[in-house]
Amino acid sequence: MSNENGIISLIRLSLKKNIKQYTMFIALIGLMIIFTILTGGTFIMPRNLSNLFIQTSYIAILACGVVLVIVAGHIDLSIGSVVGFLGAIAATLQVNLHYGTLVTILITLFVGLLIGLWQGYWVAYRNVPAFIVTLAGMMIFKGALLGVTNGATIAPLDDSFKALGQGYIPNIGSLNIGSLSINMTTVIIGIIAIIIYNALELKKRGERKRYDFETLPKNLQMVKMIVVSLAIAIFFGIMASYKGVPYSIVFVLIVGILYTFITKNTTFGRHVYAIGGNKEASRLSGINIKQRNLLIFASMGILSALGAIIFTARLNAASASAGAGLELEVIASAIIGGTSTMGGEGTIVGAIIGALVMATLNNGMSLMNVGPTWQYIVKGLILLLAVWVDISTKKKN
Template identity: 40%
Template sequence: MNKAKGLLKGNLKQSSLLIALVAIIIFFQIVTKGVLLKPMNVSNIVFQNAYVVILAVGMLLCILTGGNIDLSVGSVVALVSAFAGEMIIEWKWNVYVSIFLCLLLGILVGMWQGFWIAYVRIPPFIVTLSGMLVFRGATLLVLNGLTLAPFPDNYLRFSTGFIAKASKIELLGVNVNIVCLIAGVAIALIFCITQIISNLNRKRKGYETESPLMLGFKLVIISTALIYFFTLLAQYQGIPTVLVILGILLLVYSFFTTKTVIGRHLYALGGNEKAARLSGVKTKNLMFFAYVNMSFLAAVAGLVFAARLNSASPVTGDGFELDAIGACFIGGASAYGGVGTVGGTLIGALIMGMLNNGMSILGLSSNLQRVVKGLVLLGAVALDVISKMNLDLLHRHKKVTAVTEKG
């Protein structure tokens, strides 16, 4: 009985986030008189938020290492898209080579910042504040203050294209993209089957399993949501290419954070750096990795965003770091580090994205939108902090004892 309670409690935080997201969707669906979930708008939401999700996943890893943030991501996005613009538009280089070089540039930027943070031990806030200025300035130098446009089609399709756009058929009187529909059903099926297999495996090995009722309930809800989402996409142009990129990134990082030893070390580092070090965790290398990874993902986001704007502009990415950080914290990451999930971050990003989109449909001024988003961020984190007052006290306590070491 107690165990069930504990499990419920553990899941409650994730699910309360999910409930908040669903509530926001329903609210805007009603007040926008159904515009929010129109097939075209759903596609738009995917395009609008792809870069936030990509950045937020990278930011999550940084935050996990101990509440550290990366302020430079907006500037890195700009720098990478500027280079993409120069290489592809100005110098007419091969698109694939250019993409590869841009990703490499992201990694180099990450190594630069990671070096100062991890090995010289300069606080990340300062290093990335410097990076924010340096890379913004570099962007302006590269572009000479000008905007480059447009990109060729073979570049754009990576980000703004659709998969098998032409495979349209008439189904129940609606024009739908059949590839998209099949993909949706297939993904839902694969999800259910892997869940059931892993549950059976655990049973066979004699480990604890979820009750079949709970499992069934979970599977039905998630499959329905997945299929509904793909049905909406199918009624428009099909699966956006960027959704595939996003899906792969989310799967990889979710696996990385929950199932790998290095992922586990990341949480340990944020939970208690000294304890992690004394347990053999290579804390410096891990910190370095987190920042290299962040800039790599910023480069991915830069490529995606340049394609969406179909231009490379010096003001690209202004304020992106704040969207990414906000998504992580709304998604339940701890400002002290060591707590947070990829799933939560995705939901956090979607909550921000839905608010953005819904308020835009309603025609609210962007000034007002900022006020609302700011309050939502504060509200989400405040709720989190209040709900685990006890834990928070422990944390602070830990920080105090850490400095009053015996002499």
């Protein structure tokens, strides 16, 4: 009986701990079903879903970085201007200076790191609130963007650079089933992803049992693994029935896995959550808060550069208006995905789900010919609802 109570308590704890991510995942599925019905099936077509995932990619990458910023109790209002500026740097290197793709990427990432260190320095070592620092950064880099572009569009970019935002992993062969052509490279990647996921789950379960931690019953563990494996199979199945896996999605997967590991399995990640949960207690426990804050904004700078590269490659151009309002989409994605506005709480997976929710709303309403007026209103209301749920949950706890 006590064993059953322990299992029930474990399940309840898991649900309570991840309730926001589960809720948003269910909401995402619900939105997809609604838009599929309202668009007569157009939304669920592989071509549209592939474009949807590509549209999500740079938002998801930026949201991964902003999770750390918000969890630590800060905010970054400069994301849109920084992405626009870094995209203009990349386009200038490609079009005007004729630099190769690899050199362009490395220089853009380095400039992004410098921007992150610059803003982090003012927050960490000069005690200027992040709100003010990044608000100033929004204006500074918006001006820098206008200076680099001279108000004109810089295009076109090299095909190899453009592929980062528009291209797909090469196909080794196709399997034709009636009129449907299946991308075998994507099928193989999907199978590998399922194998890796299940191997990691079994490894994690074995480690928990070895240290006498509570684990899910075998039946529930099996159900969980089957459901997640099925979700992975559906995702790669959709990709395989169109052109395959876009390079931009590969970047999202790499960033998502890396930052999930950082937040869950490193000292730095634990310190970030500790700082956001209780800054004074973190200071008394010996955490170097200044250094951690500097690294958080340096991380945001690098991901801003990566997001800018994919964003610019997708558009095949840089313009004076690039990145306008992007910070709102990114911050909303993180918050909708469960990152608490009060700090100390948030996940990378949740932020990626939040980015998918935002992209689904944009894509679905566009297919329905809903004007920008109502699109902004709907997204604003959803953000307001997400913050209200967060605050209400905190008060109950």
